[in-house]
Amino acid sequence: xxxxxxxxxxxxxxxxxxxxxxxxxxxxxxxxxxxxxxDCAALSARPGRDLVLKTDAIxxxxxxxxxxxxxxxxxxxxxxxxxDLAAKGAKPIGFLLSLALSTPIDHEWLGAFAAGLGKxxxxxxxxxxxxxxxxxxxxxxxxIAILGTVPAGTMVMRSGARPGQRVCVTGTIGDAAxxxxxxxxxxxxxxxxxxxxxxxxxxxxxxxPQPRNAASEAVRFYAAAAMxxxxxxxxxxxxxxxxxxxxxxxxxERIPFSEAARRAIASDPALIETALTGGDxxxxxxxxxxxxxxxxxAVAAEAGVSVTEIGEVEKRTARAEGARxxxxxxxxxxxxxxxxxxx
Amino acid sequence: xxxxxxxxxxxxxxxxxxxxxxxxxxxxxxxxxxxxxxDCAALSARPGRDLVLKTDAIxxxxxxxxxxxxxxxxxxxxxxxxxDLAAKGAKPIGFLLSLALSTPIDHEWLGAFAAGLGKxxxxxxxxxxxxxxxxxxxxxxxxIAILGTVPAGTMVMRSGARPGQRVCVTGTIGDAAxxxxxxxxxxxxxxxxxxxxxxxxxxxxxxxPQPRNAASEAVRFYAAAAMxxxxxxxxxxxxxxxxxxxxxxxxxERIPFSEAARRAIASDPALIETALTGGDxxxxxxxxxxxxxxxxxAVAAEAGVSVTEIGEVEKRTARAEGARxxxxxxxxxxxxxxxxxxx
Numbered sequence: 001x002x003x004x005x006x007x008x009x010x011x012x013x014x015x016x017x018x019x020x021x022x023x024x025x026x027x028x029x030x031x032x033x034x035x036x037x038x039d040c041a042a043l044s045a046r047p048g049r050d051l052v053l054k055t056d057a058i059x060x061x062x063x064x065x066x067x068x069x070x071x072x073x074x075x076x077x078x079x080x081x082x083x084d085l086a087a088k089g090a091k092p093i094g095f096l097l098s099l100a101l102s103t104p105i106d107h108e109w110l111g112a113f114a115a116g117l118g119k120x121x122x123x124x125x126x127x128x129x130x131x132x133x134x135x136x137x138x139x140x141x142x143x144i145a146i147l148g149t150v151p152a153g154t155m156v157m158r159s160g161a162r163p164g165q166r167v168c169v170t171g172t173i174g175d176a177a178x179x180x181x182x183x184x185x186x187x188x189x190x191x192x193x194x195x196x197x198x199x200x201x202x203x204x205x206x207x208x209p210q211p212r213n214a215a216s217e218a219v220r221f222y223a224a225a226a227m228x229x230x231x232x233x234x235x236x237x238x239x240x241x242x243x244x245x246x247x248x249x250x251x252x253e254r255i256p257f258s259e260a261a262r263r264a265i266a267s268d269p270a271l272i273e274t275a276l277t278g279g280d281x282x283x284x285x286x287x288x289x290x291x292x293x294x295x296x297x298a299v300a301a302e303a304g305v306s307v308t309e310i311g312e313v314e315k316r317t318a319r320a321e322g323a324r325x326x327x328x329x330x331x332x333x334x335x336x337x338x339x340x341x342x343x
Numbered sequence: 344x345x346x347x348x349x350x351x352x353x354x355x356x357x358x359x360x361x362x363x364x365x366x367x368x369x370x371x372x373x374x375x376x377x378x379x380x381x382d383c384a385a386l387s388a389r390p391g392r393d394l395v396l397k398t399d400a401i402x403x404x405x406x407x408x409x410x411x412x413x414x415x416x417x418x419x420x421x422x423x424x425x426x427d428l429a430a431k432g433a434k435p436i437g438f439l440l441s442l443a444l445s446t447p448i449d450h451e452w453l454g455a456f457a458a459g460l461g462k463x464x465x466x467x468x469x470x471x472x473x474x475x476x477x478x479x480x481x482x483x484x485x486x487i488a489i490l491g492t493v494p495a496g497t498m499v500m501r502s503g504a505r506p507g508q509r510v511c512v513t514g515t516i517g518d519a520a521x522x523x524x525x526x527x528x529x530x531x532x533x534x535x536x537x538x539x540x541x542x543x544x545x546x547x548x549x550x551x552p553q554p555r556n557a558a559s560e561a562v563r564f565y566a567a568a569a570m571x572x573x574x575x576x577x578x579x580x581x582x583x584x585x586x587x588x589x590x591x592x593x594x595x596e597r598i599p600f601s602e603a604a605r606r607a608i609a610s611d612p613a614l615i616e617t618a619l620t621g622g623d624x625x626x627x628x629x630x631x632x633x634x635x636x637x638x639x640x641a642v643a644a645e646a647g648v649s650v651t652e653i654g655e656v657e658k659r660t661a662r663a664e665g666a667r668x669x670x671x672x673x674x675x676x677x678x679x680x681x682x683x684x685x686x
Contacts (some may be wrong), residue, residue, distance in 0.1 A: 006438065008505070037501070037502070037569050037586055038502070038570075038586070039427045039430060039431060039501065039571065040395045040396055040397040040427055040428070040431045040433070040491075041396040041500065042393045042396070042493070042498045043394040043397070044392060044393050044394075044396065045388035045391070045393065045495075045497055046388055046389060047390040048388070050386060050387050050388065051385065051386040051387075051394070052383045052384070053385070053386065053439060053472055053490075053653065054383040054384070054439070055439040055440070055441045055473060055474065055475050055486075056384060056441070056475045056478050057441040057443060057475055059477055059478070059479045059481075062477065062478055062480070063477070073601045084382045084383055085383070087382065088381075088382060088383045090383070095396070096396060097486045098398045098400040098441070100400060100484055107417075114429055121434065130396055130397060130398060132398050132400055133406065134400050134401075134402055134406070135402070136402045136405065136481060136482065136484065137402075137404055137405070137482060138482050138484070139479065141479065141481070141484050141486075142443040142474075143484075144440045145441070145488030149591060150385075152388075157381055158380070158381050158382065159380070159381070177635075198596070204590035217497050227381075228382065234527065235662070243380055268628055279486050288374065292385060297448050318480010324588055332574075
């Protein structure tokens with residue numbers, strides 16, 4: 001049995017704490033991080049701006065596989081948070097990292113983890129502001145709190161959807177959920193008739209999210225409501241509808257799928273449910289006034305992000321409650337479970 | 344073996360997510376938390392203020408005992424973070440909670456946890472801004488990111504100590520470390536000649552920290568350097584000295600001990616090392632110009648926090664490097680390990 005905070009450990013152990021700090025110091029490029037040499041970070045307030053805040057954790061054996069490469073695990077941990085900022089129209093400021101590791105510390109793993117995190121901190125201009133590393137007898141647990149900023153009052157809410165607006169999504173849907181199935185059973189690639197690069201594409205979409213921060217400004221300018229899709233399009237759109245007091249009517253044939261996902265679903269039509277409810281997309285679902293839709297698409301495309309209209313917002317009635325998905329013959333799709341549940 | 348994010352769980356499971364959200368909603372009293380109904384929180388920037396940020400996690404079986412009462416666990420999780428704000432002179436704004444729990448969810452535990460957290464959120468005026476709950480196959484892990492505020496440029500740093508300043512601490516030192524020993528072996532109470540209330544006092548000091556946020560304004564006005572003592576006075580003062588490029592000379596006989604700690608140390612003098620290096624004090628160590636010391640003590644006392652001078656800051660030389668502790672006969676104390684190590 002492990003006892004909390006045993007005093008009197010060997011003094012070499014505290015060298016570990018220093019080594020860990022050294023791995024992360026290069027990521028703390030924000031002046032307010034004080035090179036991780038103080039207890040807290042300090043950020044000066046920029047008048048006329050709001051701070052946008054979010055925390056999200058990933059746990060070994062739950063959100064990633066224990067043998068996933070450490071640099072990819074780090075990227076996933078940061079990107080699931082970056083994705084929220086993207087959907088809220090916020091620009092990243094930085095993040096706090098809370099990392100729980102088992103002993104003995106695997107220094108190679110930790111080095112790769114810090115390198116992956118540093119790469120993304122750099123790419124997304126989201127430096128490390130501070131952190132905390134602890135021992136855990138359980139799986140590696142990475143909790144990140146991210147800070148972003150928007151002009152005052154402009155954070156894009158879940159609650160802004162109104163009847164008549166178009167519902168759209170970025171990128172393609174369902175890749176990560178299918179990638180997870182492939183990760184668990186490589187034999188599916190053959191059943192789904194995927195070539196090597198298609199298989200790899202789906203695996204990669206599960207391994208490392210591609211958050212749409214490049215489109216966050218477009219979302220802020222043009223979207224009436226938005227959220228990132230982390231627990232499945234069906235369930236997350238349902239949440240957006242509930243927050244807005246509206247319904248949404250989605251044409252499943254309009255939902256953008258990758259070539260690989262298309263093939264998988266063609267081989268096994270039941271996979272449509274996996275694709276729409278399986279989670280880990282880290283795309284953005286948003287609603288846009290029809291008059292603004294074309295400009296939104298053009299601005300997002302300029303930022304390298306494709307946007308697809310998949311349906312429209314409707315009034316919420318007893319008959320039309322929440323997000324409803326229809327196939328080509330206008331038959332409603334009923335899901336066993338519309339959303340990834342954490343429990 | 345647990346598989347990451349299995350799609351297709353029973354739909355009753357997602358009710359759990361809602362129940363968890365309901366437990367925490369009453370804590371989200373800040374308007375920017377949007378009642379936890381959106382993906383992110385939003386805070387408006389207050390011109391002329393800095394934001395002060397910190398994250399710290401506690402892990403079951405490491406920082407608390409799995410059978411500690413859930414409300415106390417929650418209080419510890421928040422207070423270890425509040426303590427950092429106190430030492431930096433910052434006023435709490437709110438916090439983000441990342442909670443990893445095993446299944447099945449123990450709803451009684453969760454209710455008590457939320458109640459304890461809510462009590463402290465209220466007492467310290469530090470509301471919940473947002474959160475994330477995940478399943479873990481490991482121990483309960485609670486990661487909190489806390490936000491505070493100071494007038495621009497006034498965060499109290501580790502690096503402000505200068506020769507000639509007095510070194511002082513709030514409250515009493517070593518209680519929690521002794522409380523932890525008692526928690527592991529109740530028989531020690533007799534060996535240490537503690538009565539029931541003294542035993543309970545030490546146990547409580549381990550179970551629930553008493554961060555000195557009431558004195559944070561005094562620290563901000565009067566302290567040149569400060570940090571909270573979480574990993575033992577000896578090691579934490581050493582870190583402060585290193586950050587400031589100074590040494591400190593501490594008279595062990597001047598260090599404030601509680602009556603209970605005094606008795607324990609009298610029965611077993613070796614416990615002085617436990618008291619000074621064991622950690623979990625959540626008091627503040629700071630340095631103050633001699634001319635300001637009396638006013639600092641008076642202002643802190645008015646806020647209900649006792650302050651004791653324990654030594655002075657000296658120039659760092661090859662002979663006097665870092666925090667040095669001397670007994671009554673001016674003999675230096677040498678510790679096996681000066682600081683709690685996380686690994």
